[in-house]
Amino acid sequence: MTVLNQVICEKRSYRREFTSHQHEFGQFLFPLVGSLDIHTKNQDLVLKPDSCFYLPPDLNHLYRSKERNEFLILDIPKNFIPHQTDRMLVHIDEQWSAIRSLLVEESRRRDSNALNDLTRYITSKLEISLPTSIIYLHENFKKPFRLEKLAEIEHYHPTYYSTWFKQKTGKSPKQYLSDLRMKEAKTLLLQTDWTMTRISEEIGFDNSSSFTRWFVKQEGISPIRYRYLKNG
Incomplete structure (x- = not known):
């Protein structure tokens, strides 16, 4: 199981075959192109660009994409995450659309201080959303x-x-x-x-x-x- 010591924000693509894993960090998935099938215990969903999904640490999940795809992924170390966070499907409203745009920009700039500040803001929303x-x-x-x-x-x-x-x-x-x-x-x-x-x-x-x-x-x-x- 991968241990993460710093925030990572980057674009990734996924294969057609199901992959199963879990990780010791939280993760936000923002679809940019295509969709992602995600299966966790008691939950099945197809993640599309009108939503994003938060996976808490240590949650085993299956995932695949059956079409051309690109996702913006934010990997978050445990020390950035409020206690007892749960998986969360979030509709991309105006505020979350702005957050997604900022993350895309930070993924290009690779300014770790700015990305850390933005990540702390995002994780704070897990407690109030x-x-x-x-x-x-x-x-x-x-x-x-x-x-x-x-x-x-x-x-x-x-x-x-x-x-x-x-x-x-x-x-x-x-x-x-x-x-x-x-x-x-x-x-x-x-x-x-x-x-x-x-x-x-x-x-x-x-x-x-x-x-x-x-x-x-x-x-x-x-x-x-x-x-x-x-x-x-």
């Missing part, structure tokens, strides 16, 4: 809930996803969703004069009766009583 499926849940908690959809977003097997989710958040997906809905329900109860029917529809319940039963089970009082007590 929400996984894609949790971002999706925040944006879509008012819609019907499907565990399989969340697992699919992370390219995890559904049987593994709930365990992974609880490790990341301390809650089950169902409880996490319930907490998001409760936060929104309380905001609407206190900051609007909407009816129970309108609020229940807004946060994803079929009717006000279901909403009220759920609210009482969670808070011990009805939503109408909650509004009255808090608004005085």
Whole structure:
């Protein structure tokens, strides 16, 4: 197993045959041309240029590319990495696109000080970035809930996803969703004069009766009583 003592940023290409290995350093993979099939325990994905992927140290993985390909690879020594990092699929938004461009430039310049500073910035994002499926849940908690959809977003097997989710958040997906809905329900109860029917529809319940039963089970009082007590 290779031990890394310095940050390495370079372009690489991969073969059509599957290769399996693990390494004692973290690694970001940024597809520039083509795609990469990656298989880890409980996860299968095809990495394309609209995403990048972080592999934590000591994670065994299989990979191959079935087409012409080029990848920007950032190899990161352990001393640059926050503790207990997990694999992470990241969508290339405007910010990550800028990061990728800076890395391409640094791979040409080979300025180790600038590359080290940029790498520290990138690894700091591992501690604050929400996984894609949790971002999706925040944006879509008012819609019907499907565990399989969340697992699919992370390219995890559904049987593994709930365990992974609880490790990341301390809650089950169902409880996490319930907490998001409760936060929104309380905001609407206190900051609007909407009816129970309108609020229940807004946060994803079929009717006000279901909403009220759920609210009482969670808070011990009805939503109408909650509004009255808090608004005085």
